[in-house]
């Protein structure tokens with residue numbers, strides 16, 4: 001049985017701290033795949049300690065050692081598939097589906113029970129069109145996948161739906177340069193989480209891979225990776241919890257070294273979004289610094305979060321506890337993440353009298369019955385972001401119990417230590 005965290009904050013709600021955030025898991029997981037595809041010509045610096053990154057790194061290292069043992073050019077003769085378990089890591093599942101299709105071997109790619117409910121058919125079918133040998137071993141369209149590589153390229157052009165997960169597109173773009181005919185993706189429908197596709201293309205460009213993007217079509221020709229080092233920046237999604245702490249504190253001055261205002265990560269737009277909650281961001285000598293100006297702007301507006309889905313829980317919870325009846329769009333993909341994040345938010349916000357209701361894909365908070373009990377217990381649904389989005393409530397509620405505290409490992413393993421550093425009391429119970 002895993003432990004819960006009992007979080008509290010004693011004394012005046014004044015936060016003055018410096019937090020060194022771990023590397024971005026999105027950048028890391030791309031860097032690791034690119035490094036493996038380049039046969040280690042590309043190096044990675046500032047690897048994250050996020051469990052999703054540690055898992056992917058471990059898998060790629062193990063596969064690398066095994067393929068070296070067999071010799072560079074020998075075809076794997078094994079009949080039995082090799083088990084590759086990504087646990088809860090969505091990027092690892094999606095990126096490895098493409099990577100393993102291009103590799104020599106017979107793999108059973110699987111993950112947690114939740115991973116088996118997260119759709120992968122759009123990516124798997126696109127890979128099959130390109131020539132991959134993939135079968136669903138349990139449910140059509142969902143992991144686990146049996147992948148027998150390397151693929152024999154049949155098509156260089158593939159249509160792919162863009163509105164379910166950008167990770168499918170990133171996965172395909174990363175293997176494109178090593179495909180004999182390269183790849184053109186024709187994106188159908190609106191592209192969700194677009195900054196993550198930009199991040200993929202920018203990181204590929206850093207190691208010499210060129211692309212063209214015209215209208216809805218992205219092309220990458222077969223080409224070689226250039227030797228180089230991909231240096232990972234701190235995680236902006238993790239930074240969002242410090243914006244939340246700043247917003248709920250009376251006074252706050254939080255320094256986040258090494259973060260860049262202009263980042264490859266789309267979640268850096270938290271800087272702009274948080275202005276409406278009175279949080280200012282400034283450049284410091286070491287990184288960035290955030291402070292609470294105590295000024296709340298007019299929040300009677302609709303915020304579109306399609307380009308930053310991982311910020312949704314943070315922002316919805318901040319608006320809820322500050323009593324802002326805001327509306328949000330672009331939340332469609334939240335239902336297929338670590339949990340159904342809409343349901344999880346609705347359940348947990350109900351505990352402070354707040355509702356989140358949907359009408360025509362517009363989600364609206366009603367905070368008219370907002371109240372803060374003496375103690376609240378938050379369920380986390382195997383979702384790191386539920387734990388981290390709700391923990392800052394300890395600035396407003398005497399005791400906040402966060403169930404299954406280890407969930408934060410997925411992207412921000414030192415979250416609880418960092419909270420303590422900032423003056424929170426965190427007891428494991």
Ligand SMILES: O=C(O)C1=C[C@@H](OP(=O)(O)O)[C@@H](O)[C@H](O)C1
Pocket residue numbers: 025026027091164165166167170192193196309310333
């Ligand atoms: O490519 C990435 O690194 C990610 C893309 C996003 O997923 P979707 O594209 O499925 O929205 C995001 O939610 C996830 O945490 C990381």
Ligand SMILES: C=C(OP(=O)(O)O)C(=O)O
Pocket residue numbers: 088089090091092310337338385411
């Ligand atoms: C959705 C997330 O991750 P993934 O899809 O990689 O599991 C996340 O980190 O919020």
